Amino acid sequence: MTNQIPVRQVDPATDASNNNKKAETVDLYASRKKIYVKEVKGFFQRIRTVSLWALMGMYFLFCWITVNGEPLIYFNLPEREFLLFGTTFYPEDFILLSGMLIIAAFGLFFITTLFGRVWCGYTCPQTVWTFIFMWVEERIEGSRNKRMKLDKAPNSPEKIRKKTLKHTLWLLIAFATGATFVGYFYPIRELLADIFTLQANGWAYFWVGFFTLATYMNAGWMREQVCLYMCPYARFQSVMYDPDTRAVAYDPGRGEPRGGRKKSASKEELGLGDCIDCGMCVQVCPTGIDIRDGLQYECIGCALCIDACDEVMDKMEYPRGLIRYATENELQGMPSKLLRPRTFGYGAVMVLMIAALVFTLLTRTPAELDVLRDRGALFRMTGQGLVENSYTVKLVNKTEVPQTFELSVSGMDSLRILDNQPVTVASGESRTLPTVVVVDPEAVKETNSGIVFRARSLNDEFLELETESRFVGPTPR
Incomplete structure (x- = not known):
């Protein structure tokens, strides 16, 4: 079965007589062509280098840092506790995680309306690891032209040596990535010792292997395919774009008509724009697009084409900025607005969520007291002639040490808890x-x-909890 369909090309002048019909075959599914990215240096590349080192440093170091003997970040799933920067969270605090995810989402929307896909270009993990893998490839196999020649050349000892070394380093980086990720769920020092002494459990080996393979495939082999076909952000980003969104763009008014020329030639006499049609912007693009074709969903906003074009403009002694971060209105000579209604909307929601999260964190208690009245019976009369109600009291200790609580109840004269004893709740x-x-x-x-239930800690004089409930009794006489 073929993935092709015939397309009929008709000459309009002879369509009535059905003459001069031609058939052309068009591919429905194009196979992937490997992209050879040319190395470039420049202002935006330096920014990416700083962000890359900062993000990679945090990722690989945070699981090793301890605070008061506890990991800086540790998700202890068996004990259902999560350590984040010296604070312990529990499943009851899931609302905080939801808040942080909402803030991250609206933060991404807010930035996208202003500057396009800068997240993808500078901080996305796929971009970070892909650039690391490409850096290793360039150090071992050489420049873009050398890599292309090497891939076309027949197998030789030198080619096998370079390919083996490259993939070995890729796998080592991928293994470090996978082990570090699992290290946030399994103490990293114990994990590495257990792995190399074959003492780790099967799940540890599985997840380290899974993330090692995923990193190796995504950053080493699939690369732009992840951005083009697997990442949903590339698909829905257009909803957040408008004519005032600043994104990587080519200025056709200045660059067209494009054409090659000598540095000494006058572009005015040749009737050409500033674009010399050198193709450098295409050669450095990690997704293989031509930015001169206009805004495309494949563009990840990495600005490598800007650095490459600026370098060419410098050599030709033309002004920089033929490719630059610009808005659609700006390219058409119209005024551009930084803040728009949708920007205010995303920003307002983000600020409100941040305020709500901060308030929740500041008012978060280190313990919880919940009381649920037994609804199976209204009340009972005891043998001593007392009115009795049954409750289920739930105590949650979110502190780092065990707490002993003393329970009490108030709201009515002679109200008391039967067989009341201090209760110790572990951390x-x-x-x-x-x-x-x-x-x-x-x-x-x-x-x-x-009535009001109270739980007072005997270990911490400032820790006292209370919650309201109801007491049902007989009709008063």
């Missing part, structure tokens, strides 16, 4: 206690009265 533990509350019938003024 990170959630403890559920069946609790019985009794009161003298004479103290019951209403059939449904509000």
Whole structure:
């Protein structure tokens, strides 16, 4: 079965008589052509280098840093606790994670409306690891032309040596990436010792192997295919673009008509624009597009074409900026606005979510007290003539040390907890206690009265919790 369809080309002048018909075959699915990216240096490349080292440094170092003997970042799934920068979070704090994800999403939307896909070009993990792998490739196999010749050349000891060395280094980087990722869930020092002494459990080997293979394939082999076909951001980014979005763009008004010429030639006499049609912008593009064709979803905003074009403009003694970060309105000679309604909208939601998250963190208590009344019965009368209600008390200790709580209840005269004893809750533990509350019938003024449960820590004088509940009794006389 072929992935091709015939397309009929018709001459309009003879269409009525069905003469001069021609058939052409068009590929429905084009096979991937390897992209050989030319190395370039420049202002934006230096910015990417700084962001790359900063992000990689944080990724590879944070799992090794400890605070008071605890990892700086550690997701302890078996114990259901998560250490982030010296603070312990539990599944009950999932709302905080949701808030952070919402902030990240609207932050991405906000930046995209202003500057396009700068996230993809400078901070996306796929971009970071791909550039690292390309750097290794360039150091071993040489420049773009040398790599192209090497791939076309028949196998030889030199080619096999270079290819083996390249893939070995790729696999080492991928293994370090996979082991580091798992190190955020399995203490990194123990993980590496267990892996190399064959003491790690099967899941540790599986996940290290999985992320090693994923990194090796994505950054080494698939590269731009991940950005073009797998990443959803490339598909929905157009919703956030408008004529005032600043993105990598070619200025056709200045560059066209394009054409080659000598440096000493006058472009005015030749009737040409500033673009000398050297193709450097295409050769340095990691997704293989021609930015001169206009805005394309494949563009990741990496600005390598800007650095390459600026270098050519310098050599030709033309002004820089033929390819630059610009808006559609700017290229058409119209005024461009930085802040627009959608920018305000995304920014406002982001600020509100940040404020809500900060407030939640500042008011977050190191423990929780929840009380649920037994709805199976209204009330019971004890043998001593007291009115009795049953409750389920839940205590959650979010501190780093065990806490012993003393329970009490108030809201009615003679109200007390039956068989009340101090309760010790371990660090990170959630403890559920069946609790019985009794009161003298004479103290019951209403059939449904509000009461307050309190839990006071005997270890921390400042830790006291309270929550409201209801007490149901007989109809007062």
